[in-house]
Amino acid sequence: MTVQQRNNRLVGSFAFLVRRSLTIAATLALAGCVPPIDPAPPVSTPTGVVSAADLVDVAGTTDTGARVLQVRGTVGRNDFRLFALGSSVRGDAWTLDAVPSFLSSQPYVVALFDAEFNLLRRDLVDPGRPLSHVLREGTDQLYAGVMPIVGSAGGNFDFVARRSADQVVPAPAAQTVVLSFEGASNLRVHRRTGISFAPFDAAMLGESYRGSTEKLKQIIVDLVRADYRDYDVTIVTSDDPTPAGPYSTIYFGASDDGLLGLADNVDPYNAFRSQNAIIFVGSFRTFEPMLLTVDEVGYMLANVASHELGHLLGLYHTSDAADVMDTTGSAWDLASNQTFIRAALEPTVFLTGFEDSPTLLLQTVGPRKDGSALPRALSAETMRKRALISRRMKEQVSSPCGTCLHLDESDH
Ligand SMILES: [Zn+2]
Structure with missing residues (x-):
């Protein structure tokens, strides 16, 4: 397979995933954002995008704006899960951390997206190594995405998403x-x-x-x-x-x-x-x-x-x-x-x-x-x-940049 064919295939499957996620996200939006406190364990859907029912609002929203959500499920190779965390405003600080008792043998790629699925933050997350992000702008719907690192078969994951309101927003710096x-x-x-x-x-x-x-x-x-x-x-x-x-x-x-x-x-x-x-x-x-x-x-x-x-x-x-x-x-x-x-x-x-x-x-x-x-x-x-x-004439560039050749190894 030539590089171009490979690229076409990647882009094709990628477009499919985007369409699928947009469809289900629209369903989520119609159904409302985050459900009330639910003692039942979340159940992962097999579709690649997790429904709002899989979110457990552990502590609810307090007067100080704190919110704790459980982000739990299963994800396989070349797949991902998206969780709708609800609306969020500028200055909200979010951390996503692995549950300490969760004995995962592998880190997962965790990412935050805004309502238009623009990437806000990406990191590898495993116990003791959270993703942290302060929202620069508010969004009607914040999503947490989880996927296995490249080459991993995936498996179960169990994260806690915490929001603290009114945090300092880092100013742009020249x-x-x-x-x-x-x-x-x-x-x-x-x-x-x-x-x-x-x-x-x-x-x-x-x-x-x-x-x-x-x-x-x-x-x-x-x-x-x-x-x-x-x-x-x-x-x-x-x-x-x-x-x-x-x-x-x-x-x-x-x-x-x-x-x-x-x-x-x-x-x-x-x-x-x-x-x-x-x-x-x-x-x-x-x-x-x-x-x-x-x-x-x-x-x-x-x-x-x-x-x-x-x-x-x-x-x-x-x-x-x-x-x-x-x-x-x-x-x-x-x-x-x-x-x-x-x-x-x-x-x-x-x-x-x-x-x-x-x-x-x-x-x-x-x-x-x-x-x-x-x-x-x-x-x-x-x-x-x-x-x-x-x-x-398609002269292919085989390896234009090495910065991300081992993207998820470089941080570990
Ligand atoms: Zn690059």
Whole structure:
């Protein structure tokens, strides 16, 4: 099976799951949100989405806004459960923790979604290791999703969801990023062994690009700035003075056997302000047969740089070739204009739902203050040609990004 066939199959089954969850969610909404206290043990439904009857409101809602719900059931391989937790407002703090007496031999992926199934928070949960999240915005229906980690057969799970009202909502905080073209010594990314590499040179991409180093650098900087033009992200280069405050660094250099890029981790809501990512410039030499222009190579490098920076700002992978966080598109998609859009999640992140990256970025770093940034768009004529070429030739990107190759191992 080719990568494209595999992708089509994944997207197809994924669309089915979304439709199914939307249908049942609509039923839930009609039936009301959370049932009153029910002493009977919850029973899991076999449909993949848990009905409201499976929620036990253990403590009810108190004057202080606290609420405790039991999230219990069974889930198998390549399946998931969704629990409707009811409406929730900005400042509600939710934790989902495994019941201490529950002797699970494995962690589960637990995620919170809003009423439109946009992912709010994702984590691995097992005893003593809760998911915690403070709602940045209210939602008419908050969902908790549970699925086995990839490769696991699943089984029984037993979690407690607790809500505390009126908690401090973390304010968006601006982020500074250095695009480093000057090489590095013993650089460690994603807990890998340190690597040392020479300064960026366009000739690393192929002989035809020799002499285009400065031009390519400028294209990359302009495009990454344009990707983040709506957000309070300041992007400078290693040619500029070193920033005064904390900053993250995206390095351009080196080569890797399988990866185009790698970031330290997915950092939800940008908890860590000084992190690293690398764009393996030498790995892009594999696209030399495509005879890309310098502009197109610039798009490729910039798209991967914006993608890795997206991870450092908390974004996961998606399945939409128009989105910066996509992992399913062709090399031609990568050489085109990708932007941050609301997109379906990549199934290993969660088997249903979306990532609304524009909203997440606004909640994380805030809106851009000065409004100055370069627009990015290929001309209509270029886009038309690109679409024609793309239909004839699908150069696949086998491993565009290594940050999430072992998504659920990296946290443990
Ligand atoms: Zn990635």
